[in-house]
């Protein structure tokens with residue numbers, strides 16, 4: 001990356017944010033806490049942009065837990081929808097007197113409709129849960145910027161698989177978190193504007209996780225759905241042809 005780049009990371013205290021910081025790939029990176037830059041407090045976003053003057057922003061800040069979004073829809077609206085919109089409005093204001101920073105915004109495979117999988121970026125987006133709807137609404141405001149990349153993905157940490165069991169009939173393209181971070185690094189300086197899927201091998205949760213946690217037990221979607229009382233889709237696999245065409 002160019003030496004004069006100044007990267008603002010929001011959500012640096014979260015799973016993905018911590019991994020981005022830990023990677024040491026990103027020079028000149030500033031990661032204010034939620035106390036310093038809160039998506040729900042527009043003045044704090046304005047001050048952060050004015051003080052740091054970023055050339056790039058990586059937005060990992062979100063209410064990213066499906067259960068909480070389902071149980072507390074007002075919170076999902078406040079953080080994911082209104083909060084992201086406030087970030088976008090602040091970037092527009094900041095860009096009136098500065099070069100518009102490039103925004104890499106983290107979204108989710110949960111925005112796609114639940115169909116046969118291998119979704120490409122132009123497939124229908126009809127989420128099945130509050131989390132997905134709030135992430136889709138966030139994407140809408142990001143699209144009003146001139147220089148943005150919306151990343152639809154799902155990731156996991158091979159060293160911290162928190163489940164005792166995994167379904168052999170839920171298929172995703174979930175990617176190891178460190179691999180996602182290296183894609184984010186490459187995509188910061190690519191000119192592409194729009195939506196991009198980032199994923200790894202498409203396979204069942206059980207087949208994926210057993211590679212990293214050999215004693216993981218096999219279960220199925222019906223059992224997981226019954227235990228969690230959350231809506232589940234059996235196929236969130238992603239086509240990554242566009243990613244390949246941009247990077248390789």
Ligand SMILES: NC(=O)c1ccc[n+]([C@@H]2O[C@H](COP(=O)([O-])OP(=O)(O)OC[C@H]3O[C@@H](n4cnc5c(N)ncnc54)[C@H](OP(=O)(O)O)[C@@H]3O)[C@@H](O)[C@H]2O)c1
Pocket residue numbers: 010011012013014015016017033034037038039040059060061062063064065079083106107108109135153154155156
């Ligand atoms: N986890 C996944 O598998 C997955 C899959 C697809 C997409 N994503 C997306 O990837 C991004 C990062 O996910 P993650 O798993 O790293 O999430 P996470 O661990 O829950 O971290 C979320 C981060 O957002 C911050 N945050 C929450 N509300 C905020 C607010 N009002 N203002 C500023 N910061 C706020 C949190 O700060 P505090 O820690 O201080 O509360 C935390 O640093 C999210 O956009 C998520 O939707 C995640």
